[in-house]
Amino acid sequence: MSKVTIEPNLYESAKKAAEVAGYSSVDEFVAHCLESEIRRLKVEAAESQVADQLRGLGYLN
Amino acid sequence: MMQMLQNGGIEIVTDQVRTADPDNPRGYLEYEAVKDIGKDASWLPQTRGKAFKMISLLLYHLPPTEQYRILFMERDPEEVVRSQEAMLQRLQRPAAPHTEMLESFRIHLAHLRAWLETRSDMSVMSVDYRDLIEQPVMQSEKISQFLDFRLDVAQMSAAVDPSLYRSRSGQTR
Numbered sequence: 001m002s003k004v005t006i007e008p009n010l011y012e013s014a015k016k017a018a019e020v021a022g023y024s025s026v027d028e029f030v031a032h033c034l035e036s037e038i039r040r041l042k043v044e045a046a047e048s049q050v051a052d053q054l055r056g057l058g059y060l061n
Numbered sequence: 062m063m064q065m066l067q068n069g070g071i072e073i074v075t076d077q078v079r080t081a082d083p084d085n086p087r088g089y090l091e092y093e094a095v096k097d098i099g100k101d102a103s104w105l106p107q108t109r110g111k112a113f114k115m116i117s118l119l120l121y122h123l124p125p126t127e128q129y130r131i132l133f134m135e136r137d138p139e140e141v142v143r144s145q146e147a148m149l150q151r152l153q154r155p156a157a158p159h160t161e162m163l164e165s166f167r168i169h170l171a172h173l174r175a176w177l178e179t180r181s182d183m184s185v186m187s188v189d190y191r192d193l194i195e196q197p198v199m200q201s202e203k204i205s206q207f208l209d210f211r212l213d214v215a216q217m218s219a220a221v222d223p224s225l226y227r228s229r230s231g232q233t234r
Contacts, residue, residue, distance in 0.1 A: 042168060045165075046168035047165070047169050047172070050118060057148055057154075059096070
């Protein structure tokens, strides 16, 4: 498993948020956050590429 | 689809700005303002009871102030991308790499489908492009039912022209 370093304040915030949201650990919470963000960025990049192609076809301004 | 709806008796919102060309010999039946809906949707209330064409990416911009019935045209993504590439080639414009574009298009569709399920103001009927070509009467009946039986099914199905089904999987015409 790889390790990531984060600021102590951010860790404390993550710990509290994980407890409130019902995660079993901070690790699980952080992993879930990263997965969500990676998914969002993937969709954003894909839709940007689709938009560029459709703009070339005259379907978008 | 737009020709079908028009034949069936639905008023189409179009400005005829984009005219027929080799890619779409019957014309596009588009409305230019649709492309800018993200910036200006003030024209939308005037389209109640009518139909307009919109690419899937623009659905995100439809405001929740109206009720929508969406006929979502489904076509094999491979055919869609190939068709786009053929059009871009004729227009002498660059196309994104095929495999990359195909993957992006699939990601977009998956995301959009999930998003549509969250919109209570949108009723969606998926219409398979191939089914429409191969069974125009049956598909016209389903569409008419979705639109509260408002359409002339015989006239609708008569608008389907299988010769316009190009770039289908396994062949390019």
